[in-house]
Amino acid sequence: MVESTSPAGGRARSQPWISLAARAGLGVMWLHYAVPKLSYSSDALQFAVREYRIGPTGLADTFGTIQPFLELALGLLVIVGLGTRLTAALSALLLLVYIGGIISLGARGIAINCGCGGIASTAAAGHTRYTLDVLRDLGYLVPAAWLIWQPRSPLALDAWLLGEPEPRRASPTPTETSHIEEGGRQS
């Protein structure tokens, strides 16, 4: 990390810590939703997805079965910081799918919490619930979006695999200077 007292350096210093917090938040969010689902029967998971009545039943069942493990994997990867930008992008994609699903439910007037599919009427309370659900998921998008933009953070496997980030400003470090002097002598 380049220590700097310039104004630009202020953001450079705080960015990794914001990214770290974003990783922790997004990762804990996924684990919070994934872990309870691991103990559910496949029936329950498949039915929950099928109730959205989007796509063929087979696809809904497949998604319902995979979903907990996908969320678990994303949560673990975000927390250990492996492929942070990619996992953040996949997280955002999954969240957008959820948001789309909920909005589509609201638009079609399917009251899913009632658990009585097949009846085209909506609870008045259902609308509020959907709005809250969408807002909640939009809130989860914030750390995901931040990590797509600024994936670098301390305590990440990425940092270990990719090495320390390059300095933001082209002020040559002592090692670089010595390299250049060597090169200069050769030519």
Added chain:
Amino acid sequence: MSPANRDRDSQRVARARIAAMQAADRAKARRRRQLLTGAIALVVIAAIVGIGLAVKSSGSNGGSNASHGSATSSSAASFAPSGAVVDSYVNATTHTGDATAIPYGSPDAKVTMTVFEDVRCPYCDIFELGARDIYKQFVAAGEVKVEFHIVKLIDINDQANGENASGSREGGSALACAQNAGLFDQYHDVLYDSQPSETTDPWSDPSALIALAKQVPGLDTAAFESCVTNTTYGGWVDQNWADFNTLKLQGTPTIEIDGTALTAAQTFSPTSKAGVTATTSQDGQGANTSAILSALQAAVTQAYGSSTPAPWNPTATPTTASSAASATASAS
């Protein structure tokens, strides 16, 4: 320009070029490592999903085998309540051969009404309170028999929302316990008359179900209480729920007349509203009683034409069953 100056100039140019090349090399290496970390991340995701699915499928197979094994090994009687039957319309798809249906009506009735319901489901309450006087007329006339399948949809819904819920399963098991006592229909009425709001789950506590049983004369016995407390027929409810999913039914109640499901419009009136607290007599007004009546009437007319069967005598059925049982007992 002095030679020293020129030398310094060319040195600076060379230095800049080398720096640029090194930067390009570093950037290339970085991009390669970024691709590599991305690939590793994808492999890890695929591995977690794959392992998870493998563990899940082996676990659930083992679980269902185990539960099926215990259901058959402990005793056949403990899986389903006495008098439970195989629903031919359900078994045509599920092929389990399990007696998952509680019959209500004459076994000789030619028209079968199959009902998939959940004692906690408000729409089931709307249907039940609105339509029970209608179907009971046809049952009493000996024309229609109802085959009830009790599922745990609201429990599962709640569980999918991270809540503990078991009232559908407990209530379904308690209904089967009442069937053992020959008082299914009476207890069924009491439960739907007292259905709690969908967002609450008082029936997860067996004592609430036992308290309601006191409204049915003769039901609240020690055998009934232990049956309810032990959720003796929980596995039977689970099997109905598995069948519900195998049949890919969309919701509760699902009502089929001779294997043909009533549509939502046939079951519920346009004024029916979701979110009802199913504790008022008004709930019954949500059912489309005229459509349910005409659907049953049409099926009966098709099955019987102008003839009429003998009225159903509920008290005759247990007598026949027990005499048949004693006949087999004496024969063996």
